[in-house]
Amino acid sequence: MQLASQVPLQRLDVSWARAAGIELWVRRDDLIHPTQSGNKFYKLYFNLRQARLGGYSQVLSFGGPWSNHLHALAAAGSAEGLQTLAVIRGEAPVSLNHCLAEASEWGMRLQFVSRTDYSAKQDTEAIHRWVAGLDKCLVVPEGGANLFGAAGMQVSGQAIEAQLNGAPADICLACGTGTSLAGVAAGVDRQRRVLGFPVLKPGTGANRPLAAQIEDFWRALCPKSQVGIASNWRLLWGFHGGGYGRKPKLPLFEFWRAFEAESGLQLDPVYTLKLFWGIYSLVKLGYWPKGQRLVAIHTGGLQGRRGFVCP
Numbered sequence: 001m002q003l004a005s006q007v008p009l010q011r012l013d014v015s016w017a018r019a020a021g022i023e024l025w026v027r028r029d030d031l032i033h034p035t036q037s038g039n040k041f042y043k044l045y046f047n048l049r050q051a052r053l054g055g056y057s058q059v060l061s062f063g064g065p066w067s068n069h070l071h072a073l074a075a076a077g078s079a080e081g082l083q084t085l086a087v088i089r090g091e092a093p094v095s096l097n098h099c100l101a102e103a104s105e106w107g108m109r110l111q112f113v114s115r116t117d118y119s120a121k122q123d124t125e126a127i128h129r130w131v132a133g134l135d136k137c138l139v140v141p142e143g144g145a146n147l148f149g150a151a152g153m154q155v156s157g158q159a160i161e162a163q164l165n166g167a168p169a170d171i172c173l174a175c176g177t178g179t180s181l182a183g184v185a186a187g188v189d190r191q192r193r194v195l196g197f198p199v200l201k202p203g204t205g206a207n208r209p210l211a212a213q214i215e216d217f218w219r220a221l222c223p224k225s226q227v228g229i230a231s232n233w234r235l236l237w238g239f240h241g242g243g244y245g246r247k248p249k250l251p252l253f254e255f256w257r258a259f260e261a262e263s264g265l266q267l268d269p270v271y272t273l274k275l276f277w278g279i280y281s282l283v284k285l286g287y288w289p290k291g292q293r294l295v296a297i298h299t300g301g302l303q304g305r306r307g308f309v310c311p
């Protein structure tokens with residue numbers, strides 16, 4: 001985890017930020033590990049430690065067919081000699097996509113379940129029905145969305161705080177389950193704002209409201225003395241670009257193309273594209289004052305580009 005302090009914080013020179021007098025920086029968490037990309041490296045870190053300490057020989061988790069989380073888990077399992085199992089949403093395909101083919105090469109066992117059955121995924125009985133021969137198995141929720149996951153991202157937050165060395169800046173990141181947002185917000189100074197850009201439409205995804213889930217993780221990670229104080233995170237809705245995992249349409253696709261060409265930074269279409277689209281849209285609307293510094297976290301996920309037509 002000392003790797004977290006070595007992740008580069010880079011200035012991004014893009015015309016729309018420059019024109020608005022906004023200083024845009026990107027924290028390159030996408031570079032933290034060659035196969036466990038971005039926030040998934042952090043979210044798995046303490047989960048894997050738990051597996052080792054608890055003497056688990058297997059780790060089981062859940063996700064869609066392009067899941068960055070399952071992809072990273074498969075890589076970690078192969079590196080650490082842990083058997084990994086994946087419950088995947090949807091019927092088995094005729095041939096595996098790049099993401100799952102790689103996961104399978106890394107030794108991950110894949111179990112496909114129908115979308116209806118998948119919604120019962122947290123039910124232990126259902127897991128035993130789907131996956132035969134479960135031994136001593138650690139079950140990690142979809143997306144690594146547990147307190148171990150949030151605690152991992154808290155380390156990224158602490159590293160950003162150290163890099164900023166007291167300089168004012170808002171921190172921005174994409175939100176799926178919000179686990180990363182909670183962790184980062186708990187890792188930085190309480191005065192610093194951490195802004196989450198949900199990639200799901202409101203009311204879709206988990207049964208629990210996103211904000212309630214984030215608040216729980218945040219409170220669990222903050223020192224007890226701070227429990228009464230106001231949260232330093234918020235959600236900025238409206239930049240899901242059609243919904244989770246949707247093919248980016250105009251004008252989002254055009255923004256993607258122009259952004260990558262100008263900045264030289266690659267984005268994944270599911271998360272980080274929505275993040276920068278949100279930042280761009282808010283900069284255009286004058287959400288931040290001139291001179292504002294922003295740190296956008298590149299949470300990785302570039303393996304997912306293989307499932308999309310990219311610029």
Ligand SMILES: *Cc1c(COP(=O)(O)O)cnc(C)c1O
Pocket residue numbers: 038039040068069143145174175176177178179180181268271272299300301302
């Ligand atoms: C999984 C993922 C996210 C979402 O993280 P949460 O902790 O679930 O909010 C963001 N960006 C990328 C690239 C991801 O793979």
